[in-house]
Amino acid sequence: MKRQKSFTEEKPTLYLVATPIGNLEELTPRAIAVLKQVDVIAAEDTRNTRKLLSHFDIHTKLIAHHQYNENESAQGLLQLLEQGNHVALVSDAGYPLISDPGQCLTSKVIEAGYPVVPISGANAMLNALVASGLPTQSFLFYGFLKPKDSLQIQELEKLKDYPQTLLFYEAPHRIQKTLKNMLAVFGNREMCLARELTKRYEEFIRGTIQEVSEIADSCKGEMVLVVKGAQEYLEKEIDPSLLYQKINEYIADGLSSKEAIKKVAKENGCSKNELYRQYHETLS
Numbered sequence: 001m002k003r004q005k006s007f008t009e010e011k012p013t014l015y016l017v018a019t020p021i022g023n024l025e026e027l028t029p030r031a032i033a034v035l036k037q038v039d040v041i042a043a044e045d046t047r048n049t050r051k052l053l054s055h056f057d058i059h060t061k062l063i064a065h066h067q068y069n070e071n072e073s074a075q076g077l078l079q080l081l082e083q084g085n086h087v088a089l090v091s092d093a094g095y096p097l098i099s100d101p102g103q104c105l106t107s108k109v110i111e112a113g114y115p116v117v118p119i120s121g122a123n124a125m126l127n128a129l130v131a132s133g134l135p136t137q138s139f140l141f142y143g144f145l146k147p148k149d150s151l152q153i154q155e156l157e158k159l160k161d162y163p164q165t166l167l168f169y170e171a172p173h174r175i176q177k178t179l180k181n182m183l184a185v186f187g188n189r190e191m192c193l194a195r196e197l198t199k200r201y202e203e204f205i206r207g208t209i210q211e212v213s214e215i216a217d218s219c220k221g222e223m224v225l226v227v228k229g230a231q232e233y234l235e236k237e238i239d240p241s242l243l244y245q246k247i248n249e250y251i252a253d254g255l256s257s258k259e260a261i262k263k264v265a266k267e268n269g270c271s272k273n274e275l276y277r278q279y280h281e282t283l284s
Helices: 029-037 046-055 070-082 103-111 124-132 149-159 175-186 209-218 230-237 240-252 257-268 272-283
Strands: 014-017 040-043 061-064 087-090 116-119 139-144 165-170 190-195 203-208 223-227
Touching: 014 029, 014 103, 029 087, 029 116, 040 046, 040 070, 046 061, 061 070, 070 087, 070 103, 103 116, 124 165, 124 190, 124 203, 124 223, 139 149, 149 175, 165 175, 175 209, 175 223, 190 209, 203 209, 240 257, 240 272, 257 272
Parallel strands: 014 087, 014 116, 040 061, 040 087, 139 165
Antiparallel strands: 165 223, 190 203, 190 223
């Protein structure tokens, strides 16, 4: 067991600093102070980070830490900590480690016994979630789905019965394909597409997966997809009696109850397991 007291330990520290996701004014005063005080800033893209640092008149030494040099860079940054230096890790936008590099470094630093301190700031996923209008009490952030069609469908199949609100990151050139696959696997659930968050053209598109897919081709910029969870969809959007009626019709046509429930769940984008439970409760 390791116990860290962030504000009383005087060891060299790794700071995980959240940077703006669009609007530069979202860099917090504490983040600015930390970036000025540390000895080194490790950045996902030094060109982007240099612009940010210049805007806030920060002149701290900058080095690259990205997915292509992560293991080697992590070892070098650990050596800097061992030499008594304080290090800040930043990504291009938002929190490091959230769909960005940093996990390898953070694990090595913790294992070596140095403090890891998060510096709060903007996060695209949370911005999208709280403004989506969908349930926020319980949610699952998945990040980017696999770009290959067959692999993406496999991932969605594993997620389709989750009752939590689901969150994904997506790029504009893949959005249409992703929504098509979501519609096929999840059914026509409610969702929100949030794009260009905190920027001038920030937009929230709220509707069903089908409705959003009809205009998604015209959308540009970085996107967050917020999709209603399976159980929530079953309980609040569909009259269960209509589902049970459809199950009975399929059974009358020759399907087993298991096959009928699976088919109705897929058609309506709801949880197969939850529908199975509720349907059999009506029979008992």
